[in-house]
Amino acid sequence: xxxxxxxxFYVRFDMGVLRKTKSVKIVxxxxxxxxxxxSVITLIERLKSEMNKTTVYRILEKLEDDGVLHSFLAKDGLxxxxxxxxxxxxxxxxxxxxxxCLECGKVDxxxxxxxxxxxxxxxxxVSQVLLQGKCEECYSIVS
Numbered sequence: 001x002x003x004x005x006x007x008x009f010y011v012r013f014d015m016g017v018l019r020k021t022k023s024v025k026i027v028x029x030x031x032x033x034x035x036x037x038x039s040v041i042t043l044i045e046r047l048k049s050e051m052n053k054t055t056v057y058r059i060l061e062k063l064e065d066d067g068v069l070h071s072f073l074a075k076d077g078l079x080x081x082x083x084x085x086x087x088x089x090x091x092x093x094x095x096x097x098x099x100x101c102l103e104c105g106k107v108d109x110x111x112x113x114x115x116x117x118x119x120x121x122x123x124x125x126v127s128q129v130l131l132q133g134k135c136e137e138c139y140s141i142v143s
Contacts, residue, residue: 023051023059027059030043030046036108038082039074040056040078067089069081070083070092073128074107082107082109097110098110101133
C-alpha cells in the first residue's frame with residue numbers, strides 16, 4: 001500500500017536515491033501512519049525491537065538529506081522529524097512553523113504562509129519557528 005504523500009518516496013527508491021532496505025521501510029512506515037511530527041527519542045523507543053538507535057539515526061539523517069523528512073528542535077532541545085512536502089536532496093521548500101502542545105506534547109507542522117525576511121548583508125541558511133500552547137484537543141478540554 002502506498003500512502004499518497006509517500007508514493008514519491010517509493011519512486012525515489014526505484015531511481016536508486018535510497019536503498020529500499022527493511023529498516024528504511026520500517027522507519028518510513030512510522031511517518032506514513034502518523035501525520036504528526038515524531039521525536040527521535042519516540043522513534044528509537046518504538047523501533048528498538050526492530051533496529052538499534054544508531055541505525056535509526058543513520059536512516060533519519062539520510063531521509064533528511066534526500067528531502068524526504070525535515071527536522072527541527074522542539075521543547076527541551078529534542079530533535080523531531082516530519083514529512084517533507086515537495087522537497088529534494090538539493091532544496092528543502094517546506095519552510096513552515098511548528099506547533100507543540102504544552103499539555104500533551106503533540107507536535108504538528110502548521111500549514112500557513114511563512115516568509116523569511118531578507119536581512120541586509122546576511123544570508124539565512126536555516127530557520128526554525130516553534131509555537132507552543134494548547135492543541136485543539138487539549139484546548140477544547142479546558143473550554
